[in-house]
Amino acid sequence: MKTRITTLVALAACARETPFEVLLCDDHSPDGSGRFFEGVPGLRLRRNSENIGYLRTNNLLAADARGEYLLLLNNDTEIQPGAITALMDVFRTRPDAGLVGARLLFPDGRLQEAGAEVLPDGRTVRRGWRERDRPGLHDRVEEVDYCSAAGILIPRKLFLDVGGFDECYLPAYYEDVDLAFKVRAAGKR
16 A cells, blocks of 8 residues: 555646646555545546456556546655656657656666667666666666566557557566567657
8 A cells, every 4th residue: 555655646746747647546455445535636536346367457558548648657656856757858859759767776776778679589678777876877868678567658649559459468567578579660769
């Protein structure tokens, strides 16, 4: 529960950057914790009658969203001030952009990833994995094979046009890789 609250508090601190709506899903929490979010101003809560998982839930939330862009965040993500603006700036300055990933940091400041590469054998390698975050290392816009869906921004229409997350990847993993490749196949970077 703590991580979900922290995510919402961090998002609220970013509200002055750009207007946004927050869609949150209680994916049939066994402890009923979704009740905690009922009535939170500005939050649209979806409650699944069964646990359908990350992939399907995000597809449903994308269909329900009203905004031009989707910012997908895991429930343990603490977005930093300026992050939404930085992600949006990529779309403002690069018309060929189709999907933008956040630089993800562990709580101790080490990089979790700054995008990722897909090797010829299909394995993936996260850029910067467990490295100390240093200015100039992974803080610039660069094209990568994919970005973890733990923190991505994508035009809603593009997400829906390419079919969102493909359910062949249920229950999880590689759906974000597939999404990035579908974005590229649609002519975007």
